[in-house]
Amino acid sequence: MVTISDIAKIAGVAKSTVSRYLNGGSISETTKKKIENVIAATGYSPNKFAQSLKAKRTNIIGTIVPRLDSFATSQTLIGIDDHLRELDCQMVISNSSQDLKREIENIYSLAKQKVAGIILLATEITTEHLEAFRTVQLPVMLVGQQHDQFHSVIHNDYDAAYELGKYILANGHRKIAYLGVTEKDVAVGIKRKEGFRKAVEEVPGSKVRYFETSFKIEHSIQKVPEILEEFNPTIIVCATDNIALGALKAAHMNRLRVPDDLSITGFGGYEITEITHPSITTAKFYYREAGNLAARNMVKLVNEEEINQITFSRYKILERESVDKLK
Amino acid sequence: MVTISDIAKIAGVAKSTVSRYLNGGSISETTKKKIENVIAATGYSPNKFAQSLKAKRTNIIGTIVPRLDSFATSQTLIGIDDHLRELDCQMVISNSSQDLKREIENIYSLAKQKVAGIILLATEITTEHLEAFRTVQLPVMLVGQQHDQFHSVIHNDYDAAYELGKYILANGHRKIAYLGVTEKDVAVGIKRKEGFRKAVEEVPGSKVRYFETSFKIEHSIQKVPEILEEFNPTIIVCATDNIALGALKAAHMNRLRVPDDLSITGFGGYEITEITHPSITTAKFYYREAGNLAARNMVKLVNEEEINQITFSRYKILERESVDKLK
DNA sequence: CTGAAAGCGCTTACAG
DNA sequence: CTGAAAGCGCTTACAG
Known part of the structure; x- marks a missing residue:
């Protein structure tokens, strides 16, 4: 495995300079080019664990779902994942199997994994939820339910x-x-x-x-x-x-x-x-859109940008065959 | 955040002793008790990033799915997740959206995340798959398809x-x-x-x-x-x-x-x-069972235990109403 | 059984 | 703009 030290050595610069290059610090055009070439040649990619350990932050967003086998869940997850992928964020899915106790556990467990924020496909917000979110101190985004104390994307x-x-x-x-x-x-x-x-x-x-x-x-x-x-x-x-x-x-x-x-x-x-x-x-x-919105808002929340407390997702009445026209 | 040093200090022992306790090394009964108490009192849990950085291994299993919105996928994921959860392993899901190119990318991307192994809900195994798996050098478990070069759980x-x-x-x-x-x-x-x-x-x-x-x-x-x-x-x-x-x-x-x-x-x-x-x-x-089997086998593979190359999952003919009895 | 030390691969002030 | 150094929180030989 090639590390930042290898890159530094080959490029003839210090590790800190390579790190600065990676994280968008100020760099002269010539050293930038040198480092770029070495990275391309070696196929280097930074060790996420070392990064997270040192920087004390991750780009992982945890998503808690009440169940995996539902149309709404699948579509929402696809929406979240697609957006996060574009931003090079990672999504971790935590399944509660329709068990509120397990849902609370999942909040703590995601916090242990040091996720940057939690998206909850919500069904019911109990006092245990409130307590869990208070203690983990992480940005939270609700999908499907609204609540005074949290930001949310809801269906209308x-x-x-x-x-x-x-x-x-x-x-x-x-x-x-x-x-x-x-x-x-x-x-x-x-x-x-x-x-x-x-x-x-x-x-x-x-x-x-x-x-x-x-x-x-x-x-x-x-x-x-x-x-x-x-x-x-x-x-x-x-x-x-x-x-x-x-x-x-x-x-x-x-x-x-x-x-x-x-x-x-x-x-x-x-x-x-x-x-x-x-x-x-x-x-x-539009579950997929709602997932997209939730991901977008979550990332803004993590970056401490302002967002509305409630974002409405679209709906549409689909007139099909199961309603009789009595007049 | 409480660290291993804190535990060591409070318990009056060395960090290495705490580490040994955590990883099941030999420990006297008295120090064991001391450490146990301190950990319980502080609610300490080891930093996963530091562990992974140092030990160069994780207990994350990556699962690649062709799509998220399918009954078979959902059930299989539930089966995998349930088993992994019991073993305190973590599952990371990587969705390919029915795009073979993206599936290959997902293999490399999971490898970067240093997963311990990859479970692939397979549809088609191309030469790109072979190459990707060869270069990442990770234990692989196929679900739903069989292949000479890999272990698999298949439906009969x-x-x-x-x-x-x-x-x-x-x-x-x-x-x-x-x-x-x-x-x-x-x-x-x-x-x-x-x-x-x-x-x-x-x-x-x-x-x-x-x-x-x-x-x-x-x-x-x-x-x-x-x-x-x-x-x-x-x-x-x-x-x-x-x-x-x-x-x-x-x-x-x-x-x-x-x-x-x-x-x-x-x-x-x-x-x-x-x-x-x-x-x-x-x-x-029985998709859920198949997922369970895949997770079980994957963990064995990671621990370098012997497993059969092919494991068959059950099936059952459900006789219902859509077949006319012509005689 | 126990501890001191080195080091995993990064980032971040700090000094120049 | 650039580099040397410290340190994040662990694990792992090694010595005792």
Whole structure:
């Protein structure tokens, strides 16, 4: 392995001069050329460990994800990774497997690895999170959830839900089931529901009932038949695409035609929702873009530049086949 | 930050003694206790950079993936990560975005990061791969593809395809389209086709035609109508679940009932194939287990233990709803 | 079993 | 603009 000493020796300069060259210090044109040539010839690249040990900083950004096997996670990671790669930063992924305790551990563990900052694909911010972030003293960027004490990139859940609500109302639906999730998840459990609620409140005479399930497809498959029996709506507005996928499956299993007998909508814009039969009308979020924004903001944070506390990522209502036009 | 010197001072011993304690050298019971207490009290954890700089080794395993947004990748990563975490090894993920050039770069870039070994979720092994691995001189573990020069964990593509072939034949299908992929991908493009071919060769009087598409769902959606027109089979055996998903979509778009008018099978066992209507009969691979095995073997390789060159991961034929029983 | 010393490959004041 | 020196936090022979 060729080291900075080798380069210095071959180029006939001091190590410190080579280091200055590497880190953009002031250098005469001639020595610059000499060093450049030697580095090119030897294929030298600095030892990251020595750099980090001495300089006490790294260009590693830690990303904590609640789970690895989700469309949203994958896309967001791609967005983060692509941007970081351009800046020669490295991304380290830490998976919590939907375990909040493990998520907290991951914060401390990334701090031990001396990452420059932490991007958290957030679900729920507990007091343990607050404490962990306070003690590690690292720049933090939330994705998907907002919080007073942190910077974040969020999907515009409220507006998306409002617009989706207006869309189904405009299509004549008046007996509506909303199938949501726990309010512990503010973005998915509260914001989407509230945006939707606003839309229905603007249209008198609509009958709406709110139900709750988990994020798991199988739970949605179980829950939907109960809703049908209890309430028999013309449409089920699902808080995520996975829940909508479960609803679609349940409809098929009950020999209901979608959308003729039952309409269904989702949130997310997962690739698969276009492939199902029928394709699912949904509020698409641009996860990859959100990841990009998060990476961009994180780097600014690390460099102590100013950024807005909240950055909104785009959304778009995808009008597809799963909503019946009642008028 | 508390360092090894601090621990040594507080415990009243030399740094080297603390280091020996940390690395399992011989230590008297009394000094061991002293050091233990001080470490517990201070919450000391060794600086990884200093360790790696000095010891010239790390416990980081690099994993190169062809893409982040695939069921197979996610599951395999989870399997690798879970096992590595138990051993206090760290996983670094390097995404190639289905770009072979970037995959090669990732090999060199992981080597620069001084990873202890590289796990490659392989698609195609080119001469550039061979060269890269030769120059970085690191233990290598392939997942999903086999190669003379490397250790690997592979899915039993051949046997799975053979068994799936026998299954559809047993159900009476005799006019069969096989929709495969490029032979550059040995596991998916060749092994699956050959296993299937063996099954049909054992049953005289079956008419089989072989077609080719890409890994992309949309290409499959385009391709399937052509196959239907040209050949009109009773079943399309697809080389991956994504291709099968496209075939299912194409069937729906052409108002064909599955499986009554057309049967479809896949490979992979992606979660979504159970949710579609009808659910898809497929050869399930245990990606997570494969990842586990790969991690286990990788660690052995790093520790210079003996391992088999090829480790087979399990498979299972999932008999579901997409294959018509013709007899 | 234990300690003093050297050194891994860098960066960073400091002096010139 | 350039160089000599100190030191980051560890590990590893070596000597006792």
